[in-house]
Amino acid sequence: MSSGKWENNEEIKIFREYLRIPSVHPDIDYTSCVKFIKRQADSLKLPVEVVYPAIKSKPVVIIKWAGKQPELPSINLNSHMDVVPVFSERWTHEPFSADMDEEGRIFARGTQDMKSVGTQYLGAIRLLKAGGFQPKRTVYVTFVPDEEIGSTLGMEAFVKTDFYKKMNVGFGLDEGGTSATDVHYLFYAERIRWVLHLKVGGKAGHGSLLLPDTAGVKLNYVLNKLSEFRDSQIQRLKNDQSINLGDVTTVNLTQLSGGVQSNVVPPLLEAIFDMRLPITLDLVAFEKEIRDWCEEAGGGIEIEFPQKDAYVAPTKLDDSNPYWLALKAAIDELGLKIKPIVCFGATDCRFIRQQGTPAIGFSPIINTPVLIHDHDELLKADDYLNGIEVYKKIIPNLTEV
Missing domain, CATH: 3.40.630.10 (Zn peptidases)
Incomplete structure (x- = not known):
């Protein structure tokens, strides 16, 4: 050919x-x-x-x-x-x-x-x-x-x-999303993106000592809590075949910084996490859980959210949405297989939906x-x-x- x-x-x-x-x-x-x-x-x-x-x-x-x-x-x-x-x-x-x-x-x-x-x-x-x-x-x-x-x-x-x-x-x-099978993935909503920035303060000193309340120990505690939560989301995906990535929370450590040299315990360590939250998650309760972990670690942790998207209502895929009915009719006539899902990443559809306008990714x-x-x-x-x-x-x- x-x-x-x-x-x-x-x-x-x-x-x-x-x-x-x-x-x-x-x-x-x-x-x-x-x-x-x-x-x-x-x-x-x-x-x-x-x-x-x-x-x-x-x-x-x-x-x-x-x-x-x-x-x-x-x-x-x-x-x-x-x-x-x-x-x-x-x-x-x-x-x-x-x-x-x-x-x-x-x-x-x-x-x-x-x-x-x-x-x-x-x-x-x-x-x-x-x-x-x-x-x-x-x-x-x-x-x-x-x-x-x-x-x-x-x-x-x-x-x-x-x-x-x-x-x-x-x-x-x-x-929409590329599909490795014959099924088209259709996005009717998107996960909520949060960026979590932790500034972890602690006692500084010589690297040979066992100092209390160091930034490293505190950060390690919070990291363990977030990792345990992340593992629970992986397990949810394994245990429930009816859900996909858009239905769970992803937490990923994406940036680490701090310290000046190997034998100096630093007074400050910083960590940034990319978080994608499902539209079904209780956002207030989830944020409280993060803040509680930081207090349990020993306090002295400054919490910032450089990005903290709000909940945006999904586009309705029912008889109340005539545009969905029109799109579905075309899809059916073409004989296409579709699977409506919550987008696991982010697209510009979210800004259209924020205006109260139905929008679909395809x-x-x-x-x-x-x-x-x-x-x-x-x-x-x-x-x-x-x-x-x-x-x-x-x-x-x-x-x-």
């Missing part, structure tokens, strides 16, 4: 061109992404605007496909332009070359997360327009920055702007090794093109609600 089958496909060309733009953290220059998206809008004969909800270096690009009844709430198809860093020496292909092998596998950072989704939206719109379809509701295709670093200057800021309010979004569609990537944020991230050309057909069915269903 030869890659020539896909080399001259216009949609594959567009996808690979987008992948070759190294919009990679840190310090991204989004200029090339903006130019690329503007050209795509021009080819679709659709208007495009660029807004800067936070600072000039963080653009949000919006393509508008006007509906026949523009007074109705609109549909927002969102994707992010940024991708995570790469370790080039671990890749078998250059991460931003978009190389395609004989099997049609396209290797590049962003193939799964999530440049594919952004250009698949556009490919579906291209087919729909060519067929003479005009949506009842207006469709906005948004390309946002900085999703991979928390979206503070991206979607989080954008939903607070007058521009977004005038969009009158009734439903949002964003990224990516048409199945039977593919899950390589999000991993080396040799890839997507097969046929699977990419199939995703365009999937969106070609989903988009009209949502717009006609």
Whole structure:
């Protein structure tokens, strides 16, 4: 089999061109992404605007496909332009070359997360327009920055702007998860992210002594408590096959600092933990438990939460949500298998939901090794093109609600 089958496909060309733009953290220059998206809008004969909800270096690009009844709430198809860093020496292909092998596998950072989704939206719109379809509701295709670093200057800021309010979004569609099986994972909610920063104070002195109340001993106590709690969550997953990662709490020590040299007991040690909390967890009780552990350790521990997201209600997947019914009808007609789950990470959907707007994460990537944020991230050309057909069915269903 030869890659020539896909080399001259216009949609594959567009996808690979987008992948070759190294919009990679840190310090991204989004200029090339903006130019690329503007050209795509021009080819679709659709208007495009660029807004800067936070600072000039963080653009949000919006393509508008006007509906026949523009007074109705609109549909927002969102994707992010940024991708995570790469370790080039671990890749078998250059991460931003978009190389395609004989099997049609396209290797590049962003193939799964999530440049594919952004250009698949556009490919579906291209087919729909060519067929003479005009949506009842207006469709906005948004390309946002900085999703991979928390979206503070991206979607989080954008939903607070007058521009977004005038969009009158009734439903949002964003990224889902890659699946190694034939089941699509559909995100209707997301875990709550907390970042815990402990500043552990203690008695300092010579490294040869058995000093009381040292920072190391206190930190070790809290670490043990958090580790025991973490183990309990692992056990929950093992014991209950009906739940997944989005239904438990993850706790991971991600940063440690402190001390000046090996023979000096330090007066301060600091530790940072990444925590992802399920929407069913009692947040007040969980925080109290953390504070109690710090007191039991001997006190003198300063507790900070550099990030402490609030509870956001999940999107309803029942008859009360007409957008869900429309999406489900398209999925059923296409014969797709789906499994609605709570997203174990974080996507920009959470900011849409915070506005009281239903939003769902969905990516048409199945039977593919899950390589999000991993080396040799890839997507097969046929699977990419199939995703365009999937969106070609989903988009009209949502717009006609």
